[in-house]
Amino acid sequence: MFRFILSRLLYLVPTFFGITLVTFTFPRLLKGDPVLLMAGERGVSPERHAELTAQLGLDKNIVVQYFDFIGRLFQGDFGNSLVTKKPVLSEFLTLFPATVELGLVAILIAILVGVPIGVLAAIKRGSWFDQVSMSAALVGFSMPIFWWGLLLIIFFSGTLGWTPVSGRISLMYFFPDVTGFMLIDSLISGQKGAFLSTVHHLILPSVVLATIPLAVIARQTRSAMLEVLGEDYVRTARAKGMPARRVIGVHALRNAMIPVVTTIGLQIGVLLAGAILTETIFSWPGIGKWMIESISRRDYPSVQSGLLLMAGIVMLVNLLVDLTYGLINPRIRK
């Protein structure tokens, strides 16, 4: 197992350097002088221009600049935002819990609804449940989630008036930011109705974000289950007279879960991309909305670091998925 973990870690090194190379190159590909871009419409005097160029290290050799960039990364220095002038890393970390909270709730919904649907559809192959649920899954998989979000707002917020249109919590409530996770903080605060308000705000965005992963997980679970249900050991278990519940729950599901775990892991990238759209529609103060705003405000240090950090997260999650995969499927470790 140790060798397996080590080999996976070594495998990440070139990818990590590739990611840093891409994010390092990105602002240098933009048309125009980065110093002038930073200065904005006000412009800068030639002296100040030279000073800023030196300060940013742009007068150095490009290779030296790259290693400076890597060196700063390892010290946790991701540069400062052009708009707020604050360190990008601290801005990212402030907004990150909002995205994690939304993403976790979304993936939980996707797993808790998607896996049972997939299992049932496989057991009842060809039934009306199978047909309806798999058709719905295909619709979900094809859904433009930015439109889906707008539709849910029209119906649940506009027509029924059940849910708020945007934000994380009603402005009526105010409590200190302890964990950054509104669900937990609102509970700790002990304020009456705060937790319920958080849930109200969270429900539509998380359902929207869960849509595509849910569809993918349901489809994958169904096909993995179908494959496993046809295996000899399942037939043997059945022939021994084992109760159907145990055959499906223990023998079939555990083995069918191996590809499903990979699918769930792969959804993290989908979730992060989906978060960009979902957060924009629901004005959710997370990193997706922040990235879009940074891009439109031409705040390149923020875009650069945001890109790097998000790719880093995807890379780490993929590593965790690989390791989990190795843990539940010993054949992979060899």
Add this chain to the structure above:
Amino acid sequence: MSDTTVKLTDAQIRRRMLAEFWFYFSRNRGAVIGLCVFVTLVLMAIFADLIVPHDPTLQYRGMEKLPPVWEAGGNPDFWLGTDAVGRDMLSRLIKGSQYSMFIGVVVVSIALLGGVVIGLVAGFFGGWVDVLIMRVMDVILAFPSLLLALVLVAILGPGLTNAMIAIAIVYQPHFARLTRAAVMSELKRDYVSAARVSGAGNIRLMFRTILPNCLGPLIVQATLSFSSAVLDAAALGFLGMGARPPAAEWGTMLAEAREFILSHWWIVTFPGLAILISVLAINLMGDGLRDALDPKLKRS
């Protein structure tokens, strides 16, 4: 057992393969429906300028935000109503199919071409070439696709052409990986050794001998990428980084309609429905193609 063998001409073999393909494809009812919708969309896109009832960019003064014809206040001249500045919704939706089909074709062509060449080279030559190419592909895949496309658009500048290039770059690792895997399994086959022994050069081996035998999974991936390209281009349009207004691109139409979601439902509903129907049709077709082209599924 009979010893007689029938020699078929190439055309006959091709016809039989096509017949077999259609046999398996048409067993999937959803796939046939998807194909019909897709063909309709393609025809709509080709003849858009002939069938639109109104000029899609023409603003009718005094006709702003008219509801669809079946709603109270609807106007029979504008079946699906008008948008915020009085443009005919139906005409804009028809014109939008042109954008979506165009985006799908261009993105898939660039991604397929680039990915196949890269994958062929990596799989065929192996060694450090393979390692280098595949690590670069891993790096591209490490970025969330929409985010990378957004950043690429930020570099290239917003607009439809740049959005298509960005999406194609993001998609091509999938084709490269698929081609590489297929090439590596085909390389071990006897027919490849036979071709090599009879003097076929690398280029011929790659493109004439091996590539035609890797087409199945590539066609399926191309279909899936087509639908994803339509979705992603619409998402970029929605975020203001794709086609620019007043283009009748469905995502851009949705972006313009956002402020009316609680007051004029049709301005928001129809463009999204158009995206959903086209993506769904292509995905249905993709499922059918996978069933028809995957030999493992055929036996079951």
